[in-house]
Structures are given as C-alpha cells and as structure tokens.
Amino acid sequence: MTTMPLRNTATLAWRTLVQIKHNPFELIDFSVQPIMFLLLFTYVFGGAMAGSPAEYLTFALPGIIVQNLIFATMNTGIGLNTDISKGVFDRLRSLPISRFAPLAGRISADVIKQAWAIALLLGLGMVLGFRIETGPVAVLAAFGLLLVFAMSLSWLSVLVAMLASAPEKVQIFGFVVFFPITMASGAFVDPSTMPGWLEAFAEINPTTVLTDAVRGLLSGGPVAGPAIWSLVWAAGFLVVFAPLSVRAFRRRV
Template sequence: MSTMALRNTATLAWRTLVQIKHNPFELFDFSVQPIMFLLLFTYVFGGAIADSPGQYLTYALPGIIVQNMLFATLNTGVGLNTDISKGVFDRLRSLPIARFSPLAGRIVADVIKQAWAIALLLVIGMILGFRIGTGPVEVLVTFVLLLGFAFAVSWMSVLVAMLVSEPEKVQIFGFVLLFPITFASGAFVPVDTMPGWLQAFAKVNPTSIVADAVRGLLTGGPLAGPLTQSLIWAAGFLIVFGPLSVWAFRRRV
C-alpha cells in the first residue's frame, strides 16, 4: 500500500471515529451493551451455574469479551452498507484518494473501537472481582489475538454488506449466524455440561476456541492448543472472506 493510500485510510478512519462526538449512541454497541451483558450474565446466571457470581465471572468474562467482539464486527458491515446506500462512497470516489481507502478506513476505525470495548470489559470485570492470573505480556497478546480475530471475521461482515441492499439485512444475517455460534459454545458454560451431540459442535466452534485461548492468556489455563487453533480459524476467515469481499467491493463500488 502506498504512502498516499495509508494517509487516506488514516484520514477516513479518523472521520469515522470523530462521528462519535456528534452521535455518541454509536458507542452503545462498544460500551453500554457489553457492560449490560457482563452484569446480567454475572449476577443473573452466575449463582445458578457456579458456586457464586464471582467464581462464574472468572469463567465467563473471556467468553463475554469474545461474544461482544464477534457481534461488534457487524458494525463494520452496517456502516459500509449505510455509507454506500447514502451515496457517501460516490462522493469519496470523486476525490483524489485511493479506491480502497474508504473500506480500509472503516475497518481500521472499528478495530480501534473493538480495542476500547475489550479494555472496558476488562476494567469493569476487575472492578467486579475478576483477577488476571498472568502478566502484562499475556494481556498484550490477548488484545492482539482478539483484534486480529475481529479483523479477520469483519471481512465476512464486509462481504454481506456488499451483497445486500440495506443495512438492516446485514444485521439480520449477522444475528442469525452469530447467535447460534456464540451461545452453542463454551463461552458461557463448560462444553462437557452439554448433550453429546452439541459437544461435538461446541468443541470445534471458533467461539469456544478463542474463549479458551483468552482464558489461558488471562487466568493461566491451557493455552497452546486453543491459541494455535484460534490463529488457524482467523487465517481461514481472512483467506476465504478477504478476497471475496474485495471482489464484491469492486463490483459494488
């Protein structure tokens, strides 16, 4: 990517972030909603699933972070589809900027928002009683893993945004796909408590795998297997949906 394209991408990413100042509700999916999920899961289900809400928090917080990360990738697709539908991309194409900078700028901005959401959930979780059992290097790797995985999965959202006509359809598709993936997993409950047929799916579910990797990084549990599998899943999403998204983008814009 040329220096000009990098500057264009940074400028458009900043444009997306600055919009939050004029429309604070854009941060709802990255701030209020994650905290709401964290509180509800900890204090409504914690006592029933574990011996206490605090004990459940240790298990569930990594899963909640992964769930929120996956759902937040929908914002990339919704934002892109909205910009295209409202003619923003048509106006940007009339400017002397790199063709792919609007797409790259949106993705970069949403990755920054993801970092904010991860940090917020960790801070609130620690206030509620979650304790990190590892060190700063593992915490840094956690951020890199989650942001890298979010970047890879966001290309699936981009592809859907390029194929459908309205932002609402991106959300519908995302919820239909993401709800079973996130809840039929080991994000919120141990996989071995599920029926046998569901365990087979949950064990290979990327949500379970990434949640286990985050647990290993933050609390010192098993790490090598889940981390390796998480990287394989991320590479798979990127290899499959990246080229398809670029192809669809070229046809749409």
Template sequence: MTLPAPPRRVSAGATVSQTLTLAWRSLVQIKHNPWELLDLSIQPIMFLLLFTYVFGGAISGSTGDYLQFALPGLLVQNALFYTLSTAIGLNTDISKGVFDRLRSLPIARSAPLTGRIIADTFKQVWAFALLVGFGMVLGFRVTTGVAGLLGALALLVVVALAMSWMSVLIGLKASNPEKVQMFSFSVMMPLTFTSSALVDPATFPGWLSAWAEVNPVTHLSDAIRGLLIGGAVAGPTLISLLWAAGFMVVFAPLAIRVFRRHV
C-alpha cells in the same frame, strides 16, 4: 485555463494519509451518533452484569467464580458481535451515496474500506479495555500478568479482524443496514452461544457438545481464558489462528471483489 487531470495512481504515502483520514472520519462519527457509543460501551457492561448476577449463581454456584470464567468469553462475544459494526457502517455509506462521492475523488480505492477497518480496530481495543477494567472493579483478576493481558488483546484483535471480512461481505451484499443486522445476528448468535464462551460445553447434549468442540468460538474463548487466568494456551491459540487464516482466505477475496464494484 485547463486544470491538469488527477493522477491515475495514488502514491503509497497518499494512500496511507487518505486511509487515516477516513479512519478518523469513522471515529468522530461517534460524537454525532451516541447510539454507537451505547453499543460500544454500555451494552458490553450490561451483558457482563446480567450474565454474572442473573445466571452466575445458577451456573457456577458463585457469582465471583462465574465472573472469572465468563468474562474472557464475554470479551470474545463482544469482539465478534462488534465486527457487525463494520458491515453496518459500510452498508450505510453505500446506501447514503458516500461511496459515490468518494469514487469521484482522486483517492486510493482501498482507503474507504481500510479506513473503516482501522477505525473499528481502535473501537475493539477500547471495548476490550473497558470490559476488563469494569470486570476488575467487580472482582475479576488477571492472573497471568501484563503479558497475558496484552497477548489476549492481540489474539482477539487478529481473529476479529479476520472474521470481519465475513461481515464486510455481508455489508456489501445486503440491501439495507437492517438486513445486515438480521443476517449477521443469525450467524453470530449460534456461534457464540453454542461454545465454551459462557458455559462448559460438557453440560450440553452429546450432539451439541460435539459441535462445540469444533466451534471456532470455543477455541478462541479457551485461548483468551488461558491467557488471562491460566490454562491451556498453545493449542487453542494455534487453532484460533488457523480459523482466522481460513476466514481470511475464504471471505477476503470475495469481499474485495464485491467492494471493487462499488468503488
């Protein structure tokens, strides 16, 4: 008996179902990979404690004042650094032949990539909630209410998703996960530490302060800070969204083109 050939095109409903299945696969991997849980939960808390209680007194004169200033910046730093997990996860799947197995199945070509991005979005939400919750235990206070908190989460997720396309491109092009991590950190570290995420750029040398003024992480940090504790919101948010659109326009087509070669 000859089996019928699988359909060449996958329906929209099947695409959604397959995407969600692969997103769930990425989430349940945490159970089998405790190190990912460490990166997702423990590492942000360690950064918060270290920056607040080691550097806070020297920078702001008070650990409480520094916590109120720095936690929004740490939320931004953590979200952008966690976009690296998308790159590392994709690269690992390619290296281990997972994409070769998926290619042989009658599933939507976009499902592996979209599923990974959806799963990482849920992880971003969890990391945001964990860091804000732990910060409130230490004394951080959201002064703008629930609307400001949800607005900060929404903006952070949108910008992180846009910037994740750069990480996707790196993950697809790199030869192994170690090179993904090395290259990505060399990009993310200068962006986050030469911004207003953790310190006031007015304390930088003139040339570095000028760079901080155009650094996308500065605008995102200022927007998140304004949404959580008050201050300018409209300007930094608009600039952050423009940067997000720029990252999408530049890196999404390149990443999708490379991705199609693998599936």
C-alpha cells in the same frame, strides 16, 4: 506512492472515529451493550452456573468479551452499507484516493473501537471481582489475539454489507448467524455438559477456541493450542472473505 493507500486509510479511519464526537450513540454497541451483557450474565446466571456470581465471572468474562467482539464486527458492515446507501462512496470515488481505502479505513476504526470495548469489559470485570492471574505480557497478547480475530472476521461483515440492500439486513444476518455460534460454545458453559453431537461442534467452534485462549492468557491454563487454532480460524476468515468482499465491492461501487 506506496504510502498513499496508508494515508488514505488512516484519514478515513479518523473520519469514522471523529463521528463519535458528534454522535456518541455510535459507541452504544461498544459500551452500553457490553456492560449490559456482563452484568446480566454475572448476576442472573452466576449463582445457577457456578454457585456465586464471583465464581462464574472468573469463568465467563473471557467468553463475554469474545461474544461481544463477534457481534460488534457486524457494525463494520452496517456502517459500510449505510455509507453506500447515503451515497458517501459515490463522493469518495470522485476523489484521488485509494479505491479500497474506505473498506480498510472502516475496519481499522472499528478495530480501535473493539479495543475500547475489550478494555471496558476487562476493567469493569476487575471491579466486579475478576482477577488476572498472569502478567502484562499475557494481557497484551490477549488483546492482540482478540483484535487480530476481530479484524479478520470483519471481512465477513464487509461481504454481507456489499450484498445486502439495507443496513437492517446486515444486522439480521449477524444475529441469525452469530447468536447460535456464540451460545453453542464453551464461552459460558463447559462443552462437556452438552449432548455429544453439540459438544463436538462446540469444541471446534471458533468462539470456543478463542475464549479458551483468552481464558488461558488472563487466568492461566493452556494457551498454545487454543491460540494457534484461533489464528487458524482468523486466517481462514481473512483468506476466504477478504477476496470475496473486494470482488463484491468492485461490483457494488
């Protein structure tokens, strides 16, 4: 009996992943968009920010990975809201499956997509000149930290999906909330160059601490502090938004 929810979750996660075969456009947000951001930030801002695209890439690639990860979590909410709007959840509810497997399945599938996007950005970054200064263990730790953070933040996306009336509203919420959070951070510039009040916000911004942790794991530098704070933020997102999402899910379906 205890394995039934896990099997249900795995089945529904596979359902989401298999859809890519029939609709490759589902990978646009995890493939084309990351590549676009990487190329634009490197070659448009690189010379002005660091003197050369190569120098800026070394600093900015971890931030680009984190920014893309944060925005991509909204795809979980958009997908769930779309399924609800199309009546998919009504059909699933009539089946003998775990009640919350659709939520866990969607999150699990999107975390796998996130892993693909991280690997894509890191691989392309290395082609463009980024060099990993640490070892395989540190790289795997960076992947793990990013995916844990993505999984936790996805619960905010789930909550928005349960409250929003249409997928477009989930997307709008993501842009309005995540755009200032990712830009007002240390992902793309040193926070010390910002006005004092904005620097104070950027220093505690989850985007900044996660970027610093990934930067340390890939290029060397402080890791323990930023990684711990990243996990604290992730735990906070999970503790706050997971119960609220489950409650909203019960009311919605």
